[in-house]
Amino acid sequence: YDLIPYRDKKTIDLVLVPTVELTVALKDHKEKAANMWQGGADQTQTGNAEVSGKVILQMKEITTQELMWAKTIPVKSFSFPYFIKVKFKEYERIKKSGSKGLYDYNPIFDGMAKGLEEQYPDIMGTIDSLIDPEEMEIIKKQCQEIKAKKGY
Numbered sequence: 001y002d003l004i005p006y007r008d009k010k011t012i013d014l015v016l017v018p019t020v021e022l023t024v025a026l027k028d029h030k031e032k033a034a035n036m037w038q039g040g041a042d043q044t045q046t047g048n049a050e051v052s053g054k055v056i057l058q059m060k061e062i063t064t065q066e067l068m069w070a071k072t073i074p075v076k077s078f079s080f081p082y083f084i085k086v087k088f089k090e091y092e093r094i095k096k097s098g099s100k101g102l103y104d105y106n107p108i109f110d111g112m113a114k115g116l117e118e119q120y121p122d123i124m125g126t127i128d129s130l131i132d133p134e135e136m137e138i139i140k141k142q143c144q145e146i147k148a149k150k151g152y
Contacts, residue, residue: 001065010152012062013143014136020116022053022075024108026082034085043091045084049108051115052077055123057130061143063152068139071130076119080111 001015029047052075059069086094086103094103102108 004062009062013140013147014068015060015062015065017058017060019056019058020053020075021056022051022112024112025050026102027079040088042088043086043103045103046082048079048081049111050077050079051075051112055127057127059139061146063147064150066146068143069135073123073126073130075116075123078115078118080115082107082111 001017004012004015027048027050029045031043031045034042034044054075055073057069057071057073058067060067084102084104084107091103
């Protein structure tokens with residue numbers, strides 16, 4: 001929104017703001033040395049990540065950002081296994097810092113991205129079906145009235 005120049009805001013009536021909210025729960029989490037017979041061995045974390053969430057669509061009048069229309073699309077829950085491995089020196093650094101989380105979050109982000117990518121066509125199809133031209137024309141007129149009242 002901040003990158004839309006004022007001259008464009010004068011000619012635009014509506015802005016669609018999508019927000020993706022995701023929750024990740026780590027299940028069956030285990031930590032252990034990659035080789036229990038070797039001192040200073042690499043460390044691993046394994047488990048399953050369960051992801052749920054929603055996509056929130058908000059249509060706003062462009063100049064006042066007044067909410068004109070909102071819809072929530074659920075993201076189908078999905079899960080995937082994760083495996084994280086770090087060198088022993090990195091493991092020591094993490095433990096000294098007091099962190100109790102994952103050694104590396106990239107495998108979780110990658111799994112989330114793959115799961116969302118699979119749902120992308122369905123989510124976009126739902127968005128397409130929710131945006132009705134007749135309804136948008138009514139909302140557009142309401143936005144133009146709001147802009148006129150504000151002096152734009």
